[in-house]
């Protein structure tokens with residue numbers, strides 16, 4: 001590998017700085033509904049009126065969005081470019097998650113920088129510290145993972161189809177905005193579901209979205225701590241998507257609770273990013289984001305896991321584990337079945 005000159009490294013840093021700026025700028029537009037409001041071209045004043053926000057801010061945003069290629073301009077009238085259109089949260093395959101992740105990442109980096117001297121780890125609440133970020137947390141995860149779940153995971157992992165055959169009950173612990181149960185209930189007409197999450201905002205969004213999808217009679221959501229979750233009847237499937245690593249410190253308790261809540265033959269379905277066995281794998285472009293996110297996870301009191309650690313915890317609780325790998329081994333689904 002040849003060593004870059006200082007000038008080359010400066011060029012690279014400048015490009016990276018512009019990349020960070022462009023995503024931060026997109027977040028301002030996403031949060032204030034500017035990309036959506038630009039379905040029809042508008043002046044800055046017209047756009048501000050349409051989106052119900054301040055015209056002074058919008059004028060500055062439009063100039064910057066023009067500079068970064070999100071908008072074209074004809075005189076004072078702005079219209080979305082193809083790139084700007086791709087940031088509409090409603091666009092198929094929206095780029096919105098990159099904008100949200102970038103600003104969430106900056107917030108987490110700032111917190112990690114300040115907390116490193118003391119070692120304090122404030123926990124989940126750090127996610128809720130920015131009023132503009134929290135409402136985008138669920139939609140960001142849905143846009144990033146729902147399509148992947150439906151295309152890759154649902155057809156491959158064999159526990160879902162049997163859930164439908166029996167008109168079973170699925171529980172989603174740490175359910176976010178409820179997209180996973182909506183996907184299951186949308187695919188399988190007899191499945192019922194209950195979701196639980198620690199953030200009221202997620203539960204509000206999950207309940208609303210289930211209503212919009214006509215699924216309120218089969219899906220319900222409530223706010224609460226998954227450590228105190230109880231079921232009224234033995235359940236067929238308990239899902240935890242990107243949630244187990246949030247409660248890993250208390251895994252013995254969590255897995256004992258999963259075992260008790262499942263009917264014999266029922267399954268815990270754990271989906272986690274797969275922390276690699278070797279550090280060198282973190283340099284892979286597909287895993288770099290995970291390495292950065294693991295620092296934010298540390299602020300929240302968490303860290304990412306390897307599938308073999310999850311399998312061992314399942315075995316310890318009497319569940320029989322099987323692992324499926326996806327996305328070149330960067331994502332893992334570990335199914336723990338309670339023996340009949």
Ligand SMILES: C[S@@+](CC[C@H](N)C(=O)[O-])C[C@H]1O[C@@H](n2cnc3c(N)ncnc32)[C@H](O)[C@@H]1O
Nearest residue numbers: 141174175176197198199225226241242243246
């Ligand atoms: C990374 S998010 C994943 C959300 C969702 N499962 C998804 O895939 O979109 C982790 C979720 O777990 C929830 N969570 C973490 N600890 C929890 C706890 N002790 N009780 C309830 N929810 C919890 C968080 O509120 C957050 O919504």
